Amino acid sequence: MHTSQLALLRLARGGAVALIGTAVITGVAYGAAQDAANGSAIDAAYGSATHASAQTHTAMGTATHTATASSPNGAPYRTAPAARGSQRVGGLLDVAYDDGAGHTRSYRLSCGAATRRGAGRAATADACAQLDTIGGPAPAVPAGQACSMIYGGPQTARVTGTWQGRTVQESYRRTNGCEVTRWNRMVPALPNPVADASRTAPVRG
CATH class of the missing domain: 1.20.5 (Single alpha-helices involved in coiled-coils or other helix-helix interfaces)
Structure with missing residues (x-):
């Protein structure tokens, strides 16, 4: 090629x-x-x-x-406020008192927002205020509670009725230090035996 x-x-x-x-x-x-x-x-x-x-x-x-x-x-x-009637205020309590010396008396405590001054007794307003302060009738002393053996007197009281919508059935006495303290917390919803005794004691000349 x-x-x-x-x-x-x-x-x-x-x-x-x-x-x-x-x-x-x-x-x-x-x-x-x-x-x-x-x-x-x-x-x-x-x-x-x-x-x-x-x-x-x-x-x-x-x-x-x-x-x-x-x-x-x-x-x-907006969140609606709770109805005013949803929480009951105060209560209606019947008190039966025995001074242990043969004298008894009964009275009613009517406590509420509209009847804060109470009804039927001059001291009811103060009694209702005290009950408000301690949250209602003082409950029973817990079982087994150690208490001083200080005798406060023979007085007894029974409180029944309702408070803030709950049923109340409480008994009070003054047989030891715990019971005396419990009673004193209830004054003037319960009578003050010491004050009553001082008012009724004879005047010595």
């Missing part, structure tokens, strides 16, 4: 290789461009969907907040 023919053959082969290389490069570039375009479109679509979802959640949150924070007429809801 002549030299000129060999040169032409080599030139043809080189051109073919160059064309193949160009085609490969072009294909790769085109694929990359397509991938980029598709990726951008997917990202844009995902971003739009995410934005729309966020807007939906925001709208739902706003609607929920509006529904829970406002009444149908648009005014804010």
Whole structure:
């Protein structure tokens, strides 16, 4: 084969290789461009969907907040105060007192918001105020409570009725230090035997 023919053959082969290389490069570039375009479109679509979802959640949150924070007429809801009659005030107590020396007496204590001054006795207002202070008739001394053996007198009392809506049935005596203290907490709802004794004691000349 002549030299000129060999040169032409080599030139043809080189051109073919160059064309193949160009085609490969072009294909790769085109694929990359397509991938980029598709990726951008997917990202844009995902971003739009995410934005729309966020807007939906925001709208739902706003609607929920509006529904829970406002009444149908648009005014804010307010927690209604407890009804005034939901808690009973004061009570009605019957007291039976025995001084232990053959003298008894009974009286009624009527205590309430509208009758704070009480009814039936001049000392009822003070008695009701004392009961308010100690939270109602003093409860019984706990079983097993250690008490001093100080005798306070033969007096006894029985208190029955209601206080702040609960039933009251309490007995009082003055047989030891605990019972004397319990009785004294109830004065003037219960008589004060010491004061009564001082008023009735004979005057010595």
